[in-house]
Amino acid sequence: MRNREILSRQFRVVLELHRHPQGLSSEKLALRLGVSRATINRDLELLRERIGLPIERVRRTGEIWHRLRELPLSSVAATPLQVAALRLARDALAPLGGTALTGQLDALLALLPSEPAPLRGLDVAGKPQRSTAPIVRAIDLAMQEGKRLEILVRVAARGGEERRYVLDPLLLRVVNDDLYLFAWSHERKETRTFKVTRIREACVRDELADQHADLVPEEAFRGAVKAWSGSLTQVRVRIHPGVAWLVDEYPLVVGQEVLHEPDGSAIVTAQVAGLVEPLRWVLSWGRNAEALEPMALRQAVADELASALSIYGDLEVRSSKVSEPHEHSPSRARHPGPQSARRIEKSP
Known part of the structure; x- marks a missing residue:
């Protein structure tokens, strides 16, 4: 099991204990999280011994319950560096604003000095968006x-048309400062991914x-480039x-295989969820990338480039040497037109 999944489960253990100040037994925790008692006991032991959380054992009705003991914060004297680290962490969690997680962090920050000393050499740029x-x-x-949960959401595949869905929410996923909701849709009778903005x-x-x-929500995004879920395709x-030297800096997915050819080019091979996001990734490299397989991806890239070129039909198309690559790294802001995207995958 991957580390992030273990951390996610352990945070849910802490959250359940926080929500039940009187405590919970291992059996009740296991039922709430859908795992075995042995797994819960291992998590509790790690949280006590390695993380140092004040989780005490209380015997009640013939069994051991676990309770998250409160600690006074009046004696905390945070250094300027510690205050700055907490504020940077809160800034990084900005997309999760409104959750219990950020609420607890905000409560902690409220107890600390309001004017942390500035740190030289740090510049954190946020992404402006509506709250x-x-x-x-x-x-x-x-x-x-x-x-x-009932939501009213703008649907990309329908030109931004607003639609209502009744959902069983399963997972909140943060990718590149964007927040996504993965949920079971009762209208569609399947899982869907919604961009929260x-x-x-x-x-x-x-x-x-x-x-x-x-359903294992985390598994749905195995092979996802960003937030798209779907069947795995090579x-x-x-x-x-x-620009082949940049493939590690701008990967398609984590765990991709890169084969460097004698001519200096690089062949990127990866298992991805669907083809929409690989299409966007290939287009972001402009003339410096060629989709080799599958044919559906290669055709979608060709269709998109042809559609883009048709906009400039009144201009003469000048050929340029492919041996002179663009100086800039691939742009993450480029996106394919809706027509070619819908040809190979349905939009979430």
Whole structure:
């Protein structure tokens, strides 16, 4: 099991203990998290011994319960560097604003000096976007209480048309400062991924959400380039010699295989979820990338480039030497047109 999945589960253990100040037994924790008692006991031991959390054992009704003991913070004297580190961490978690996680961090920061000493040599640039805290707060509440969620969202595949969905929320996923909701849609009878900034309204319904014990949300994104989920497909892309050295800096996916050819080019091979995001990645390299396989990806790239070229039909197309690559790294801001994207995959 991957480290991030273990950390996610252990945070859920701590969250459950926080929500139940009187404590919970290992059996009840295991039922709430859908894992075995042995797994819960291992997590509790690690949280006590390695992390140092004040989780005490209390005997109750003939069994051991676990309770998160509160510690006074009046004696905490944070250094300027520690305060700055906490504020930087809170800034990094900005997309999760409105969740219990950031709420606890905000409460801690409120106890610390309001004017941390500036640190030289650090520059943190945020990405401006509208506040989604009320939306995230509703999603987080639905997940904590095991309730269904109703949303009004703009659908990319339908030109931004607003639609309502009733969901069983399963996972909040942060990718490159963007927040996504992975959920079971009762209208579509399948899992869907929604970009949270496109959700206009969200409210918690009274009905309990279905458990979906057969679904492992983290597994849905195995092979995802960003937030797309789907069946795994092998893709191969050739990167031009002049920029092949950048493939590690701008990878398609973590774990991709890179074969450096004698001419200096690089062949990137990867297992990816769907073809929409690989299409965007290939296009971001411009003339310095060639999709080799599958043919569906190669055809989609050709269609997209032809469509883009048709816009400039009144201009003479001048050929240029491929041996003279662009000086700049691939742009992450480029996206394919909606037509070619829909030809190979449905938009979330």
